[in-house]
Amino acid sequence: MPKIHVTTTVNGGETEFLCEAHHTLLSVLRDTLGLTGTKEGCGSGDCGACSVNMNGRVVCACLVLAPEAEGATIETVEGLAGEAGMHPVQRAFIETAALQCGFCTPGFMVAAKDLLARNPDPSETEIRYWLAGNLCRCTGYDKIVRAVQKAAREPGRHART
Amino acid sequence: MKDDSQPADYRWVGKRLDRPDGADKVTGRARFGADIHLPGELVGKCLLSPHPHARILRIDTGKARALPGVKAVVTGADFPVLEDRPTPVADYAFNLWDQARTLMARDKVLFDGHPVAAVAATTEDVAQQALALIEVAYEILPHVTDLEAAMAPDAPLLHETMITTGVAPGPAAPSNIVARTMLERGNIDAGFEAADIVVEREFRSKPVHQGYIEPHACIASVAEDGRAELWTCTQGPWIDRAFCAGILGWEMSDLKVVATEIGGGFGGKLTVYDEPIALRLSQLTRKPVRMVMTRSEVLRRTGPTSGSLYRVRLGAKSDGTLVAADCEMILETGAFPGSPLGTARAIAFTHLDIPNLRLSSAEVVSNRPSVQAYRAPGGPITCYAQESVMDEMAEKLGISPFALIRKNAVREGTVSLAGFPLENLGLAQVLDAAEALEHLKTPLGPTQGRGIATSYWKNGGGQTSVSAILNEDGTVNVGIGTPDIGGLRASVSMMVAETMGVPYDKVTTTIADTSQLGFNSFTAGSRTAYAVGLAVVGASKDLIAQVCERAAKMWDLPPEAVDYADGMLRPAGPNAGAHDPVPLATIAAGFAKSGGPIMGKFTTDGPGAGPNFATHIADVEVDPETGGVTVLRYSIVVDVGRAIHPDYVEGQNQGGAAQGIGWALNEEYVYGADGRLQNTGFLDYRMPVAPDLPMIGCTLVEVPNPNHPFGVRGVGEVSIVPSVAAVANAVKDATGLRFFEIPMSPPRVLARIAGARAAKDPSLKPAFR
Incomplete structure (x- = not known):
């Protein structure tokens, strides 16, 4: 065929x-x-x-x-990363140690970027439900939630979404 | 919380620095097991048994071999028959024949998903078609997948000649009971006779999977002359090499194993599955062969941890003094022996000083995949049984769980019943920090409850070798042999930077392959930051000694007349003469004229890891209508010795707790009456997702380990040990009902509540009546 x-x-x-x-x-x-x-x-x-x-x-x-x-x-x-460097979500994940093995991380990058593009100031609950389709077995999600909150506070984020 | 007696004026250790492999992992550049491709590669796939127990009468591979694009087909007959005995590998002994038969069945298939043949083909599609053309004639045998049924005298036998060891006199008839063991101190009967209160309970748990998100993946390439390379996502490339070389009958120097980035392991990637098959297929086809498991294969073929039955009896005087404990642990091990009885036994009641203690155990085979290590193997289920009984005892005594532990806490300088030294203990500091948590003051609603559990973990050291190279520009390259699963490169670089007095970003840590260093044990057993830390500090000191020698030569002094600190070399004192200080980079640049390249190394067997303790506190809410349990609040207090990188130490603990919450509430292998695994995907094997969990508080207590230059204790495993028990005790507190079986999934909780309601059980809390 x-x-x-x-x-x-x-x-x-x-x-x-x-x-x-x-x-x-x-x-x-x-x-x-x-x-x-x-x-x-x-x-x-x-x-x-x-x-x-x-x-x-x-x-x-x-x-x-x-x-x-x-x-x-x-x-x-x-x-996600361009000439201006990494996306704020990428930087925030590194800075808050929101990855351990890093295997699920690419999926979280894509999902979290989309969340912040739609909802620039998500609550903890909104972050958790938006990321409910992304499994992480290493972190218990605590530092992932913090990373997304940190990325949401970053100035200049909107320029890259 | 710092221990003031220890200096902590470190420049790098204890800081929250960016991990050096972070950018690779957030941009998709990091190469994991399935990301490695080689020119001309073939796709390897295994044919799995649909039967839990059957004799293989015949395998006809003719039609598969005839399919265009199929390059090789192998069955068990293409692998050597090995001696049925443990083979020593460093500190371990592995029965390679058991593992060889786990990864490819020989005469019998022993579990649903047991591989019976494998193909190498030009594409995935062709490989799948070829599997469908392999004809296997089975004689179906009666199967047994239930632990207690497998112990029954008339149970179908997996191994017809297996006689239980560890009992005298040995039984005459074979059974599925591999071994029994017993340890005892004091006089157990006299101890219980002296008790005023006795609690006696049984607890059951189901096998659960490690649940790493990355399926097993490898690619093997064997040259015409027999030399081979293997890339694989493994926790231990040297031990992988020992398995592959042993199973295939090859020499170790002919096989180079390269650890790729690894997408989680938790003990599940300590052994080999497809690796020897890929090597054999590559040897036959003289092409690289890549094998990547599906999620269904991971769940059906690779190691979960043991399901269990615990019988626990605990006796106390009315003043709260524990006088006797008796713990029987029966663990299922799947198709072949290898359950975590040793570690389960090591933790049972070890944080307590109980004069009369008996720990007995049994290991049972059944028609399930062979178990593998899972984070603190045997720990969470042992702690679930132990801390449930402790909770009930505290309730009967009318004291808090903390008071019961404090009254009976294990004493400094003793040796546990399982033979582990209990020295430099941080238990009291953990309990102090836990009792001071605000968490304990948070009010609870009528359907809510709080559970507390405390436990011990022994931690490991083990065989380690590393290299350290002083580059000609003064930067440092460190080679380690333990894959980085959760920030290891960062903590290694920090310890080297601290020891060498050079900036963190001037140190690069690389994971070496098996041809580049001496033996290295796994990234496992809570050993890595500890033992690799010992080794890289040793290698750093080796480099420092060498640069001192170079400076001494330059100044015409004996080496001991040179001081090294913060990247500068100076004469040691006024008698050494007046020489201007020289930076490390100058010595590095002048290597060619001062004696050649500068390279350090260090090897160690990693002694002195020492124990630690953790307390977990869980608050839950139980829905009376659905039986669903929600974790509202969770706090961890753990003695980590010294946190090299606090973020990753917290992360390990939070991740361990999350796995324990999944184990307590949802996760279990579900086998049908047909002996087939029914939940072979993440939809039905349901691990916690982000909305299932609260933020997880983590208090790091630092009681430094005197055997480590920075005071490190292992953290990877103690993190999960008390978690299941903390949740179970919380569900008891919420409902009034103690659950003697996990997972406490909604149907099980609902049924238990309904039963208690119908029976007008007075212990059922009012909100559930």
């Missing part, structure tokens, strides 16, 4: 790839495009390690079929 040709925008650049109908966006990002920052923890949409922003919404890349990326705008963890 011929492969499907997909044209999409990833981290601001137009990207083309070939895939089969059953391939996931996650497998294409990781194995075809070499964007291994997005992680696979479960393959069933339960852990959030593969969170990417697709057309302005956080999705689990393991639940998106690769052909659905046609014409889409996708941002992965690799797209």
Whole structure:
């Protein structure tokens, strides 16, 4: 069966790839495009390690079929830092030690950035529920919540969301 | 909370610095197990048994081999048969034959998910198709997945020749009971006869998984001449090498194991699963073979920790003096022996001074995956039983749990029944700090309760070797052999910077592979900051001695006439003559003319780790309509010796508590009557998510360990030990009902409340009647 040709925008650049109908966006990002920052923890949409922003919404890349990326705008963890340096969420996670093993961290980066773009001053409860789709087994979430609160207080955050 | 008797004017130690691998981990640059690719790689996949117990009559791989794109198929027959005995590996002894049969079945499959064959193919799709073409003929055997059923005389036998060890005379007939052990001091019967109050209870727990978010992943590449490289997400590359070389019958120098970044381990990545299979497939195909588990494979194939049955009896005088304790621990170990009886036994009642104490244990095989270590192996379930009974005893005595411990606290300078020295104890300081917490003054509502639990952990040291290189610009590269799972590079660089008197950002710590250092034990056992800390301080001092020699040579002095401090070399005193101080960087730059490159090293067996203690306090709310338990407040008080990086020390403790909360309230393996695991994904194997938990308070008590240059005690494991018990005691306080089985999941809590209501149980609190 011929492969499907997909044209999409990833981290601001137009990207083309070939895939089969059953391939996931996650497998294409990781194995075809070499964007291994997005992680696979479960393959069933339960852990959030593969969170990417697709057309302005956080999705689990393991639940998106690769052909659905046609014409889409996708941002992965690799797209968060730019010429101005790391995104405030990235800096806050380092500064508050909100990661231990770091495997779930890319998913938290993508989800937390989206939260702050929608809600610049989230309460603790809002942070916890927004991040409910992202599993972390190392931290108990305490320092993750603090990191998002710290990033929310950062001046200049809006310029990068 | 600082101990004033110790100097703490450190420049780096104790600061909350950015970890050196932070940027890599927040930007996606860090390479974890599944992120490593090699040119020409093949995809390896295992075929798993759908049966919990069956004899393999025949495996026909012909159709799979004929599929275009399939390069190799292996079964158990492609791996050596090993001797059935423990193989010494450093301080440990591993039965490699058991592990070889866990990762690939031989004559029988022993659990749902047991691999029976593996393929290497050009793509994932082809590999999956090939698995479907492998024909396995099974003779299905009766199975047993329940601990108590597996002990019954008529239970199906997993290993037909297994005779229980540790009992005299030994039984004549085989059974699923691997071993029994017994330790005793004093006179247990006399102790209970002298008791005024006796509490006797049974507790049950289910296997739970470590739950690391990164599935196991590796890539193996074997050259034509037999030399091999393996990249894998492991807690211990040297021990991985010992497993792989032993299982395959290779020489260690032919195999280089490179630890990738590791996405959590908690004890679950101490052993090998796909690694020897990938190496064998690569050897056969002469191409790299990459194997990445699915989440379902992780849950079905890899080690959970033991389910358990505890029988505990505790006796006290009416004045609160504990006179006797008897604790029987029965642990399930899955398909092969290896349950954490040793560590479970090491913690039971160890924080207490009880003159008559008996610790007996049994280990039982059943048709489940072989258990693996999980953070403080055996600790949380032992503490759950112990601290539930302690809580009940305190209630019967009408005193607080703190008062009961204080009256009976273990004494300095004694040795535990399991043989561990109890020296330099910080138990009293932990209890003082816990009793002073504001948390204890917070009022509770009618459906809320508070639970307190305290426990001990023995901590580890162990084999460690490191290198330290003084670069020609005066910066330092440190090589360690223990993967960084939670900020290790930061704490190592801080300890080196402190010892060398150089800035933190001039030290770079790298995880070496097995060809670059001597043996290193795991990142595990709460040993890493302790033993690796000892080693890198030693290597730093080795570097300092060498630069002093170089300066001495320059000044024509004996080396002891040179002083080193804060990155500067000076003559030691007026008799050494007048020489201008020389910076470290000058000696570093002049290495070629002063005797060659400057490289330090240090090896140690890591003695003197010493114990610590933690108290956890949990507040919960129990919903009378759903049985759901919400943790409202949580506080940890722990003696950490000295926190090198307080953020990561707190983080370890908060993470351990969160795992314990999951264990207490939700997590369990659910097997059907067919012997198959029913919850093989994170939707049904439900670990705590952010809204399930409150902020987790963490008070670090610092009673320095005199055996470590900075006073470090292990922190990774004590963090989880009291957690399950604290939650269980809180649920008891809220409802009036003690739960003798975990997890206290909503259906179980609701059923218990309904039963108590129907029976008009007076202990049921009014809000639940």
